[in-house]
Amino acid sequence: MVSNVRIEQLFTIKESIDELSKLLIQVVEDGASIGFLPPLDPSDSTLYWQNVLAADVILFVATMNDIIVGSVQLHLSTKANGTHRAEIAKLMTHPNYRRNGIARSLMEKAEERATQEERSLLVLDTREGDPSNLLYTSMGYIQAGRIPSYAISANGELHATIFYYKVIG
Numbered sequence: 305m306v307s308n309v310r311i312e313q314l315f316t317i318k319e320s321i322d323e324l325s326k327l328l329i330q331v332v333e334d335g336a337s338i339g340f341l342p343p344l345d346p347s348d349s350t351l352y353w354q355n356v357l358a359a360d361v362i363l364f365v366a367t368m369n370d371i372i373v374g375s376v377q378l379h380l381s382t383k384a385n386g387t388h389r390a391e392i393a394k395l396m397t398h399p400n401y402r403r404n405g406i407a408r409s410l411m412e413k414a415e416e417r418a419t420q421e422e423r424s425l426l427v428l429d430t431r432e433g434d435p436s437n438l439l440y441t442s443m444g445y446i447q448a449g450r451i452p453s454y455a456i457s458a459n460g461e462l463h464a465t466i467f468y469y470k471v472i473g
Contacts, residue, residue: 308368308369309366309367309368309373309404309405309406309409310366310367310368311364311365311366311409311410311413312364312365312367313362313363313364313417314357314363314364314365315357316357317353317354317356317357317363320365320372321350321353321354322350323371323372324349324353324365324372324375325346325349325350325352325353326349327372327373327374327375327396327398328340328344328349328352328353328396329344329346329349330398330399331396331397331398331399332344334399336396336434337430337431337434337455337457337463338394338396339394340352341456341457341458342458356377359382360379360380360381360382361377361378361379361380362377362378362380362414362417362421363375363376363377364376364377364378364410364413364414364417366397366406366409366410368401373397373398373400373401373406374395374396374397374398374401374406374407374410375394375395375396375410376392376393376394376395376396376407376410376411376413376414377392377393377394377414378390378391378392378393378414378417378418378421379391379392379393380421380423381423388422388423388424388425389423389424389425389426389427390418390421390423390425390426390427391426391427391428392411392414392426392427392428393428395407395410395411395428395436397410407436407439408439408443411439411443412443414426415470415472418472418473419472419473422473423472423473424471424472424473425469425470425471425472426445426469426470426472427448427467427468427469428440428445428467428468428469429454429465429466429467429468430465430466430468431454431455431463431464431465431466432450432463432464432465432466433463437466440468441468443470444470445468445469445470446468446469446470447466447467447468448467448468448469449466449467450464450465450466450467451464451465451467452464
């Protein structure tokens with residue numbers, strides 16, 4: 305467990321856009337299934353981050369020695385029948401910093417914020433077989449279902465995704 309990790313909310317992307325873009329490129333190159341395929345063009349990565357922040361999206365980053373090593377998003381549902389729920393999205397940790405509790409710390413911060421936002425249900429999905437499945441189940445997330453052939457990889461292979469939920473607060 306890394307003790308010098310700071311988790312903070314970003315309210316603006318401007319100062320961190322280069323680091324965030326490099327982080328996204330690195331995790332995609334390493335095989336993460338977060339909506340992108342390698343090789344990820346730096347301009348596409350930058351464009352993605354430029355459009356992330358919105359009134360219903362809360363972005364947290366993990367930093368070590370003032371370097372961004374991970375991030376997670378909390379998407380607050382704005383639907384009239386869904387103001388009690390939120391989605392965890394785009395959890396990522398730089399490959400060089402994995403297995404140090406960074407993803408868990410990011411998830412804990414997102415859950416804490418969801419509680420502050422009076423959200424009682426969290427949902428997320430992840431590729432079947434990824435290490436993140438172990439993290440989510442260890443944090444009390446319950447498998448809600450599996451959809452086959454949900455995401456395509458760079459080699460054209462189709463992968464299932466697993467949907468999870470957790471009741472909080």
